[in-house]
Amino acid sequence: xxxxxxDEVEAKILEACKRSGRSRDEVTxxxxxxxxxxxxxxxxxxLTSCVNFGENKVQELTDKxxxxxxxVNWHMIGHxxxxxxxxxxxxxxxxxxxxxxxxxxxxxxxxxxxxVICPVLIEVNVAEEESKFGIKTWEVLDLIHEIKxxxxxxxxxxxxxAPFVDNPEENRVHFRNLKNLSLDIKSKSIDNxxxxxxxxxxxxxxxxxxxxxxxxxxxxxxxxxARNYNIS
Ligand SMILES: *Cc1c(COP(=O)(O)O)cnc(C)c1O
Numbered sequence: 001x002x003x004x005x006x007d008e009v010e011a012k013i014l015e016a017c018k019r020s021g022r023s024r025d026e027v028t029x030x031x032x033x034x035x036x037x038x039x040x041x042x043x044x045x046x047l048t049s050c051v052n053f054g055e056n057k058v059q060e061l062t063d064k065x066x067x068x069x070x071x072v073n074w075h076m077i078g079h080x081x082x083x084x085x086x087x088x089x090x091x092x093x094x095x096x097x098x099x100x101x102x103x104x105x106x107x108x109x110x111x112x113x114x115x116v117i118c119p120v121l122i123e124v125n126v127a128e129e130e131s132k133f134g135i136k137t138w139e140v141l142d143l144i145h146e147i148k149x150x151x152x153x154x155x156x157x158x159x160x161x162a163p164f165v166d167n168p169e170e171n172r173v174h175f176r177n178l179k180n181l182s183l184d185i186k187s188k189s190i191d192n193x194x195x196x197x198x199x200x201x202x203x204x205x206x207x208x209x210x211x212x213x214x215x216x217x218x219x220x221x222x223x224x225x226a227r228n229y230n231i232s
Pocket of ligand 1: 032034056077078161202203204218219220221222
């Protein structure tokens with residue numbers, strides 16, 4: 001079942017790339033395995049070429065990191081509390097959810113202690129939803145200027161969680177706005193700041209996100225099926 005789901009998502013990614021004149025290798029599929037057992041992850045690793053997994057809780061990421069039978073890339077995609085940074089700074093291949101200077105400072109400090117450079121994305125609340133983490137579009141450039149001299153953090157791009165909508169077309173404008181913001185920042189050629197990664201699109205809207213320039217899509221339900229938060 002997992003393999004069939006994965007293959008179906010792969011096929012849709014390929015189609016979306018074709019429709020928008022992009023090459024398949026411009027887009028990384030992150031399988032969001034939060035709440036799912038290690039056995040599901042290992043099944044996916046065994047049966048497919050999937051090597052990128054996303055988790056939104058520190059404890060769950062580190063547990064799975066330690067136990068999985070084969071090393072894979074772990075993406076931290078959830079809200080990150082400063083007191084937990086130390087547990088993942090050398091385990092996550094990328095932190096997608098940097099949304100404050102304070103968090104960036106703690107990542108810098110903990111990464112320095114472990115002598116690693118931590119790739120990060122700035123989380124932007126492009127749709128300006130009350131309930132969402134992430135900074136506002138107009139705050140991004142200031143934060144980037146404050147982070148650019150941190151030697152143990154490398155800003156790779158932007159991330160957003162689009163609103164939950166019935167029709168994914170409704171999110172096209174938000175994806176386009178995030179892409180435009182990244183182009184705008186890129187055009188300023190700021191030292192130590194890359195804008196090559198755009199992490200946007202989930203099960204409901206990843207095809208639209210790819211059409212609008214996503215380079216990473218985060219798909220959970222579409223691969224692993226619905227989540228049951230009660231048993232995890
Ligand atoms: C859970 C989660 C996803 C995956 O959501 P699905 O709708 O199941 O694909 C993607 N991104 C983030 C940040 C998440 O927390």
